[in-house]
Amino acid sequence: MNNQTVAFIMAGRRQRRRRWVLVTVVLAVLSCALCMAMLLLGSTIYPVKDVIRTLMGEQIKGVSFAVNTIRLPRMLAGLFAGFAFGVAGSTFQTMLRNPLANPNVIGITSGSSAAAVFCITVLHTSGAVVSVASVIAGLATVLVIYVCSRGTSFAVGRLILVGIGVQAMLDAIISYLLLVGAQQDIPAALRWLSGSLNGSQMHELPPLVITVLICAPIIILLGKHLTVLELGEQSATSLGVNTDKTRIMLIVSSVCMIALATATTGPIAFVAFLSGPIAKRLVGVGFSFSNVIPSGLVGVILVLAGDLIGQFAFAVRYPVGIMTGILGAPYLIFLLIRMNRKGDF
Template structure:
C-alpha cells in the first residue's frame, strides 16, 4: 500500500514536470517566432535569410539599417521588458498570495512613472538618470506601501487598497506634470505613458538588458523560496526559511526590473498583471512559475506590438493593446473575488 502511494506520487510529479517542460518549450518557440517576425516585418518585409545575414554582420542593402537600427532594438526592448514585467508581477502576486497584488495595481509602476516623467519633462536628464530615479521611486513606493498597510498587523487586503489609493494620487501627479511640461515634450511623454517600443535605441535599452540578466536569475534561483512564501509566514518559517531575507531579495530584484523596464518602454499596461495567472493556468501547480511568467510576459509584449503596428489602419503603442486585453480580466477578477468575499 505504501509503495503504491509513493509510486503514484512519483508518477504525478513526473507528469507535472513533463507538462512544465512542454509548456515552457512551446512558449520559448513562440517567442523565437515572434522575435523573428519583428525583425522581418515592417514597411518592407525582408526574408529570414537576409535577417540572419544582417545579424551575422553582413551588409545587405536596405535590410542592414532597418534591422540593426530600428527593428532589433525594438525587439530587444519588448523582449526584456516583457520578461521584467512578467517575472516581477508574478513575484508580487505569489509572495502576497493575491492576483491583484501586482506592481500595476499597487502603484509601484506609477511611482516609477512619476520619477521618469519628472526627469523627462522637468529636468530633461539623460537615460541613465531616468533609470536611477525610476528605481529609487519604485523602492520608495514599496516602503510607503508597507508602512501604510502595516497597521497593528499586516494585511494584504489593506495593502491593495492603499496601493490603489497611491496609484490614484500618483496618476494626479502625472497629469500635473503633463499640464506644466513644455508643449514640445508632451507628445513624447504621452507616447511613453501609453507604453511604447517606438524609437528604441541600443544604448537606451542596455540598462534594461543588464538589469534583467542580473535580477531575473536571482528570482529564478529563489523560485522555491517564493513557492514556500506562498504558504504563509508561519508555514514558511516552520519550514526553516529565512522569510525576511528571501522577501527582501525578491522585492529588490522585482522592483529594479519593473522600474528599469518602465523607464525604458513606459508602463506597458497589464503585462505584470496577466503573465502570472496565464502561466499558472498553462503549467499547473507543483513547479516554479517564475520562468513561465517571464516567457508569457515577453510573448504578450511582442505579440501586442505586432498587432498594434500592423493589424489596424492606425498604429497603436503596445500598451494600448495590452490594456485592451487586461481590462476585461481585471473586471472579471474583481467580480469573482467580491463574490468570494476576498475583497
C-alpha cells in the same frame, strides 16, 4: 507510507515536470518566432536569409539600417521588458497570495512613471538619469506602501487598497507635470505613459538587459522559497524559510526589473497582471518555481504579439500598451467580480 503510495506520488511529480518542460519549451519557441517576426515585418518584409546575414554583421543596402537601427532595438526592448514585467508580476502575486497584488495595481509602475515624467518635463534629462530615477522612485513607492499598510499587523488587502490610493495620487502628479510641462517635452513623456516600443534605441537597452540578467536568476533561484511563501508566514517559517530576507530579495529584484522596464518602454498595461495567471493556468501547480520562467515567457509573448497587432492589424498604428490594455481590462473586471463573490474583499 507504502510503496504504492510512493510510486503514485512520484508518477504525479514526473507528470507535472513533463508538463512544465513542455509548456516552457512551447512558450520559448513561440517567443523566438515572435522575435523573428519583429525583425522580418515592417513597411518592407525582408527575407529571412537577409535578416540573418545582417545580424551576422554583413552590410546589405536598406536591410542593415532597418534591422539594426529600428527593428532589432524594438525587438530587444519588447523581449526584455516583457520578461521583466512577467517575472516581477508573478513574483508579487505569488509572494502576497493575491492576483491583484501586482506592480500595475499597487502603484509601483506609477511611481517609476512619475519619476520618469518629472525627469523629462522638469529636469529635461533622459537615458541613464531617467533609469536611475525610476528605480529609486519604484523602491521608494514600495517602501511607502508597505509602511502605510503595516498597521498593527501586515494584511495583503490593506496593502492593495493603500497601493491603489498611492497610485491615484501619483497619477494626479503625472497629470499635473504634463499640464505644466514644456510643449516639446510632452510627446516624450506621453511615450512613457502609453507603454510603447516606438523609438527604442540600442544605447538605451544595456541597463534593462543587465538588470534582467542579474535579477531574474535571483528570483528563479529563490523559486522554491517563493512557492513556500505562498503557504503563509507561519508555514514558511516552520519549513525553515527566512521570510524577511527572502521577501526583501524578491521585492528588490522585482522592483528593479519593473522600474528599468518602465523606464525603457513605459508602463505597458496589464502585462505584469496577466502573465502570472496565464502561466499558472498552462503549467498547473505543484512543481517548484513553476510559475517564474513561464510567466516571463508569457510576458514576452504578450508584449511582442501586442506590438505586432498594434502595428499591422489596423489602419492606424497603436502602441503596444493600448493592445495589452484592451486584453487586460476585461480580465481585471472579471477578477474583481469573482473575488467579491468569494468574499476576498
